Amino acid sequence: MAEGTDLFERRLGRDDFLKLAAVGAGAGLLAGPAKAAEAARARLLAESGRLQVLDWAGYGNDGGQAMFAAYVKKHPKNKPQFTYMTNESDALAKMHAGLKPDIFRPYVGWVKYFAQSGLVEPWNPKLIPSFKNLNPFMVKAGQYKGKQYGIPEDWGFDAVLYRTDKVHPKAKSWSLLFDERYKGRIAWFDDLNMLVIAGLLLHIPRPWHMTDAQLEKAQKFLISKKHVARMIWASETDMDNAFASGDIWIAYAWPNDWVQMKAKKLKVAYMRPKELPVAWVGMLMLGKGTPRRRLAHAYADAWSSVPSAKWLENNYGYGHANTKARPTSSDLLRALQLTNPKAVTEPNAHLDRDIPRRAVYARKWEEVKAS
Amino acid sequence: MGRGQGVLSVPEAQARRRRLRLDFTTPVLLGLPLAWLAVFFLVPIAIVGAYSVGRLSLDPGPHTVTLAAWHDFLHSPIYLKLFWKSVKMSLIVSIVVVALAYPLAYYLALSGTKRKYVLLLLLIAPFLTSYLLRVLAWKVILGNQGVINSFLFSTGLRSPDHPISQLLYSRFAVMLVLGYIWLPFVALPIFVTLESLDRRLFEAATDLGASRWQTFRRVTLPLSLPGVIAGFLFVFIPTLGEFVTPSLVGGASGYMYGNQIVDLFGTGFPDWQTGSVLALFLLGVVALLTIVFSRFLQTREVTAG
Amino acid sequence: MNVALSRRGAWVLRSFFALVVIFLYAPIAILVLFSFNDSQLPSFPLSGFTLHWYHQFLVNADLRSALETSAVVAAISSVGAVLLGVLASIALVRRRFRLKAPVSALLLSPLVIPYVVFGISLLLFFHAAGIPRSILTVVIGHIVISLPYTILVLMPRLQQIDVSLEEAAYDLGASRLRAFRSVTLPLLLPAVVSAYLIAFTTSFDEYAVASFVVGTRSTFPIFLYSALRFPNQLPQVLAVAVVVITVSLAVVVSAEVGRRMAERRLG
DSSP: OHHHHHHHHSOOOHHHHHHHHHHHHHHHHHHHHHHHHHHHHHHHHSSOSOEEEEEOTTSSTTTOGGGGHHHHHHOGGGOEEEEEOSSHHHHHHHHHTTOOOSEEOOBGGGHHHHHHHTSEEOOOGGGOGGGGGBOHHHHHHTEETTEEOOEEEEEEEEEEEEETTTOOOSSSSGGGGGOGGGTTSEEEESSTHHHHHHHHHTTOSOGGGOOHHHHHHHHHHHHHHGGGEEEEESSHHHHHHHHHTTSOSEEEEOHHHHHHHHHTTOOEEEEOOTTOOEEEEEEEEEETTOSOHHHHHHHHHHHHSHHHHHHHHHHHOOEESBTTOOOSOHHHHHHHTTTOTTTTSTTTOEEOOOOTTHHHHHHHHHHHHHO | OOGGGOSSOHHHHHHHHHHHHHHTHHHHHHHHHHHHHIIIIIHHHHHHHHHHTTSSOSSOSOOOOOSHHHHHHHHOHHHHHHHHHHHHHHHHHHHHHHHHHHHHHHHHHHSOOTTHHHHHHHHHGGGGSOHHHHHHHHHHHHSTTSHHHHHHHHTTSSOTTSOOGGGSSSHHHHHHHHHHHHHHHHHHHHHHHHHTSOHHHHHHHHHTTOOHHHHIIIIIHHHHHHHHHHHHHHHHHHHHTOOHHHHHHOTTTTOOHHHHHHHHHHSSSOOHHHHHHHHHHHHHHHHHHHHHTGGGGOHHHHOOO | OOSSOOHHHHHHHHHHHHHHHHHHHHHHHHHHHHHTBSSSSOOSSOOOBOOHHHHHHHTOHHHHHHHHHHHHHHHHHHHHHHHHHHHHHHHHHHOOOTTHHHHHHHHHGGGTSOHHHHHHHHHHHHHHHTOOOSHHHHHHHHHHHHHHHHHHHHHHHHHHSOHHHHHHHHHTTOOHHHHIIIIIHHHHHHHHHHHHHHHHHHHHHOOHHHHHHOOSSOOHHHHHHHHHTSGGGHHHHHHHHHHHHHHHHHHHHHHHHHHHHHHHHHO
């Protein structure tokens, strides 16, 4: 079923037609019309077309080319075609709307959700040579019911980025995102994770499993503090731009944002809150019924390889699940604790995890934005 | 045909035949446009209604018709407040824009300038170019390192450490941009109304001893009110449901009612029922306004030249 | 003596008009300025002249594909809108029937519906009907949106066309269709062209409804919207902006001028 519709959906370029014609003609000369038809059909049914990748900004042709350069070299005819997702909710919405990516990248908190959703199928790690070098803790986090649904790649933290020349935090805490003194200079993240952060600040013991009463509290807190937020960013580059131009001094941000701002010669610090940062691990997932299974595995392998891992760490300030890769800068190594295979979990950080009542959290967050 | 036709004369008979022939072409003519609108405009709205009461739902499985979503909406402190916020913003934009557009239309219609249609076209033309691109232009202008601020820095009027920061990502930005977008268009109905005023009224007023200002206040302004109201509605109604501009330049505080509707449909955990309620509420308000002020929105006010 | 405006009043208003026109065109001028500026960031001071961004966007395949998609959608939906508009206008102008007021209200009602509501209603409709989102669904939505505009352009012109010309044709034995083709249509043509162009520019620029019902291919406004959220593409986008605005201004102006000239000549 998926094969048939995909054949029609794929737009054959003029080149494809010419090549098909050539193949058909050549085969026809050699082997007669029936054989020619067979050959042409076989070629069509083989994996072809561009690899459809649904990914975050910065991981596509807008800067992340080094991560999949090896793939492009080996499969120049199946170069990835990117659609961008601003977060997993957005990806989900796009897939409901009919987008059928071969690969997309939700993060570790969503593994269970997507595995159960019917939108993805498990990988075959045997087809990914670099798989064996991936951090076993993270590999386990990408499994559901024993099957490998997510291949861990990038990892890092959610924490608070701030301008050291303009901001003097009272404590190393998430509370900086809600500091009245910097009203109008703060950027929140457009994601229901803000509720989790509020939960952490309010000392709610398991913020990913809040009861209705606890959710009310967290929501009330956010609503009461909303006036200090200048922006609630969905697009990372939006936030980067606002930060770089000085519209924002404090932001809910990722390590790469810290790297970018330092590159722009701003005086910034990436704070480790005492309530612990949230940690995330990016999980490449395989779209169900993809007609480019092997190509997708090749792409995942390119992403998982040591050179790619090193590039990511050196250029984006993110960790990479490949344990054999070390960034060249030892500062970065220390700052991100890249030598600690369990850096992403307690007692170092709160690993993002499945939120069983995610739909309820989503509504509560929408209400915060509406207030 | 022929002499034995009875009481009708020949021309009358022909006219009557024509009228009879006329009568069933009207459904044929109107059939297609009305059918198109019925299927792709009225039915979809009805479907929104169905979603809002749970008759249709995104989740499979049994669902009951219920007014719970409407009840929650009307009793929630959040949604009506957001709606009211959008109403206030739209009101401000609309009033300012109408106030600015009136003198423009007045000048074009009543100053006797020879090139009024050229100038009118000059005024309207930006409205007919890309909306998003004009919003983009303002994003470029308003940022901390945008045109306004960098100009102020380079001329030394402000130091680079103290840019005017509240220009972008604020309610002000949203209202400014929306006003900019709609200003050209609002002048049109006012112009049409002013242009169609009988000049002899002015002369009569002057003959009766009125000054220009009195003429304006007692004659022109009241008579041009239909055009003013039409112009006001032309900007108020679309602005009320706006979501594009707020999402681009509004930041957290410029979030409007339309944004919430989009968010309720667009995220990965869409709540189509609540979203439908919000959408229908907006539609209801707009429909009410349109009906109440319908005599100002007559076709003849709008069709210019 | 002008009874509505004194000399001073006229001077004040003229200056105000000039100021407003400057205000309206200044942002567009700024777009033009920075599209030639040799810098990633549009801010003063200027960094030198370059045509680099124009070249860049010409080789941007995603952008070209979005422009194509929008052109196709606009072309098709405008044909639909004009066709339906002609039919409706004839009925409204030339025929007498009872329910004229509500019918014309219905035909013009897409003008007042907030696009967010209409977009959502189409989304839900297509979902309920099982119709997958695609270029077709966008075309359908755009026909609805453009229909009132075409009617508003066609109706006045139709009213201007002397009905006795058509009646003369009937008297000469022409069928209704023949009369329309030979008499009405040629006289209506300038307005038809104008209506088509207005529908085209409306559809080409339309973001809100398209964003709800588009499938996997982007239209140009949708591409633009996401480009706006990725400001590293900003200079290219500025270049595109300038080109699109220039072209649409040229189209609009020449359409209006052309229409007036043609109508004056046709009478």
